[in-house]
Amino acid sequence: MEPEELLNEDKNSETPKQESPLVSLESDLKLFNESIREVAVEIMVEGLSSYPIFIAHQHDLKLGELILDRHDLHTEWSIHASTLEEFIEKGVIKEILKERFIQSYKNPHDFMCVFVVVPEGANFVYYPYVK
Secondary structure, rough: OOOHHHHHOOOOOOOOOOOHHHHHHHHHHHHHHHHHHHHHHHHHHHHOOOEEEEEEEEEOOOOOOOEHHHHHOOOOOEEEEEEEHHHHHOOOOOOOHHHHHHHOOOOOEEEEEEEEEOEEEEEEEEEEEEO
């Protein structure tokens, strides 16, 4: 995938614009809203972590636990559940950056913390739960 596709930009005006994968991600996150919220609360209530992280991806991934499979649900994105602790243990977040992550982490009752993985890389996104 080219960066232009990710940003929904098209350098060649003769070809139709392709929809950004982030559009389908937003659609899937709205669909998964309640399921993700329930898992986040469960992670916190069971004392597994105060910092649940959900990983959105479209390919095989060895991080977290699969909770929503795009193949089974006929959606564009699969979702894995994880925690800050696992991200540190696996080296995705360096131990020295833990405090900075915690400072930027939004209220997990209002926002889902989503680690979006695309071929070009990955980044954290905070998406509000639909009320």
